[in-house]
Amino acid sequence: MGPSFEWRLQVTLMSIAGDRHYDVTRSTCPACRKLVCARIVGRDGRVLMVTACPDHGESEALISSSEDYYLESLSCLSRGSRPREFARTVSGGCPDDCGFCPDHEQHVCMPVIEITDSCDLACPICLVENVGQHEMSLATLKEIVARLLDSEESIQVLNLSGGEPTMHSGYHKLLEYLAGIDRIFRVSVSTNGVRLAREPGLRALHKELDVVVSLQLDGFSPDTYERLRGPLELARTKQQLLQQIVEEELPASLTMTLVRGVNEAELGQVLDVYLAHDNLLSLTIQPFTHAGHGRGFPHDPLTRITIPDVIELLRTASRGVLRPSDFGPLPCCHPACFCQTFLLKVEGGGWLPLKRLLRQGDYMGLLENRSYMSPDGENLERIRGMVYDLWAAPAEEPGSADGATRGSGSAVQPAATLASAASADRSQRDGALRTIKRIFKEIDASGIPGPKRTVRIVERRKKSIFIHQFMDVHTFDLSRVRRCCSVYPKEDGALYPMCVYNVLRRCR
Ligand code: SF4
Ligand code: SF4
Ligand code: SF4
Ligand SMILES: [Zn+2]
Numbered sequence: 001m002g003p004s005f006e007w008r009l010q011v012t013l014m015s016i017a018g019d020r021h022y023d024v025t026r027s028t029c030p031a032c033r034k035l036v037c038a039r040i041v042g043r044d045g046r047v048l049m050v051t052a053c054p055d056h057g058e059s060e061a062l063i064s065s066s067e068d069y070y071l072e073s074l075s076c077l078s079r080g081s082r083p084r085e086f087a088r089t090v091s092g093g094c095p096d097d098c099g100f101c102p103d104h105e106q107h108v109c110m111p112v113i114e115i116t117d118s119c120d121l122a123c124p125i126c127l128v129e130n131v132g133q134h135e136m137s138l139a140t141l142k143e144i145v146a147r148l149l150d151s152e153e154s155i156q157v158l159n160l161s162g163g164e165p166t167m168h169s170g171y172h173k174l175l176e177y178l179a180g181i182d183r184i185f186r187v188s189v190s191t192n193g194v195r196l197a198r199e200p201g202l203r204a205l206h207k208e209l210d211v212v213v214s215l216q217l218d219g220f221s222p223d224t225y226e227r228l229r230g231p232l233e234l235a236r237t238k239q240q241l242l243q244q245i246v247e248e249e250l251p252a253s254l255t256m257t258l259v260r261g262v263n264e265a266e267l268g269q270v271l272d273v274y275l276a277h278d279n280l281l282s283l284t285i286q287p288f289t290h291a292g293h294g295r296g297f298p299h300d301p302l303t304r305i306t307i308p309d310v311i312e313l314l315r316t317a318s319r320g321v322l323r324p325s326d327f328g329p330l331p332c333c334h335p336a337c338f339c340q341t342f343l344l345k346v347e348g349g350g351w352l353p354l355k356r357l358l359r360q361g362d363y364m365g366l367l368e369n370r371s372y373m374s375p376d377g378e379n380l381e382r383i384r385g386m387v388y389d390l391w392a393a394p395a396e397e398p399g400s401a402d403g404a405t406r407g408s409g410s411a412v413q414p415a416a417t418l419a420s421a422a423s424a425d426r427s428q429r430d431g432a433l434r435t436i437k438r439i440f441k442e443i444d445a446s447g448i449p450g451p452k453r454t455v456r457i458v459e460r461r462k463k464s465i466f467i468h469q470f471m472d473v474h475t476f477d478l479s480r481v482r483r484c485c486s487v488y489p490k491e492d493g494a495l496y497p498m499c500v501y502n503v504l505r506r507c508r
Helices: 005-014 067-074 138-151 171-179 194-198 200-209 222-228 234-247 264-276 292-296 307-317 360-367 377-392 426-445 450-459 498-505
Strands: 020-028 035-043 046-053 057-064 110-114 155-161 184-191 212-216 252-258 280-287 338-345 351-353 462-468 486-489 495-497
Touching: 020 046, 020 067, 035 067, 046 067, 057 067, 067 307, 110 138, 138 155, 138 171, 138 486, 155 171, 171 184, 171 200, 184 450, 194 200, 194 234, 200 212, 212 234, 222 234, 252 264, 264 280, 264 307, 264 462, 280 307, 307 338, 307 462, 338 426, 351 426, 426 450, 486 498, 495 498
Parallel strands: 110 155, 110 486, 155 184, 184 212, 212 252, 252 280, 280 462
Antiparallel strands: 020 035, 035 046, 046 057, 338 351, 338 462, 486 495
């Protein structure tokens, strides 16, 4: 018997002249969604996924608009931290054994629980497909959470999603239950904001329970909302809700879906609003993904927005305050999935990217196997150690080389850090150090506050910007989903990497 069709196809693909060959994986055919052989190649400074379906032929999609960024990010891949328990065994092979099966390489950083499939909008770019037939009961939610806490020591952020979660008929009870769990440090709710804008009682509930309102905010222009979400008056609703969130001091975060040719120009305004208010705790930018209801939204897989494009947009939008070197992949999942930067509040004004303050190894160490720079006990002690070293170090002139490693003032991180004087100037560095000093003072004054309280002490003095590049049928990559830490926990006990569920399971 001769070589299989797929093998022959692969060899043919590998021989295309001019491509730099980086990897072979399994992806999906955009026409039939079957798993097919795929190649990841560099071409003209970009990185492409080239798939070949026996029935529908070859297709190509852009994975990264910068080959340099892609290659550099791969060097940040760290060893995963596997969960304590696996709900499934390995039988059919990935991705049929979700999940998790023992082949999975990472634990859960962020569970996203879909509590309803009802929504008061029908966004043309919706990642899911709402049919309005399902509502999760409190008892089921409790079972899901119990299973999560069996396999995870703690959960940094648990997200409720949908549909529109606030439309759940027992929403108050679900929130009350989740907010009372100590081992869940933060509960957030992904919302379009329509109900929140018109119901003061609902906003008060979030404030009282300290639940983060994760607001979908694609910009401020009516035209953007008409194209991406349907009703153009949503622009006014979002403005109104943002004002309420700020005035009423609700803990909140912003999520912007960025679509080529629609709302790139609005990123600057979103960033400005985000940085201006301490109760806006994180900003997530999601390049548009051709999944769920959004499969019908016109788009070209070869000109899509990718992570390096967003970094460049942020650089411009921040008027140079943010630099490409301030960003890096999250080492917990696959480096092509997430990119982040963390900013520290500078006393006296402004924000300083943490990467300019710490050495690369220390910075990545703080993030290892977590999506969030969580100030839990271990991380906090590491930061404390690094900061002692920074204080001990003489301030250096901007532009000089990194100082030599100092003797450590920390028991935790012996050969710890020195500020990168090449990137953080003296006054900014001092301002940021004063912020950290204040944080530790407050923590120390609270006795042993526990991680949940510590998170709250720290979070209003830092900013987190994430770029989350979900996959779709054009870019699906099995090697990425095996590292996934953002999952949908389902009622039957399964944990699905979000991209597996969105691309392969939802509305088959
Ligand atoms: S994605 Fe992970 S859990 Fe799912 S089948 Fe593959 S290895 Fe197993
Ligand atoms: S994207 Fe969100 S708000 Fe829009 S239809 Fe989907 S679930 Fe509803
Ligand atoms: S949800 Fe998709 S893009 Fe996000 S970490 Fe998981 S596999 Fe990667
Ligand atoms: Zn096909």
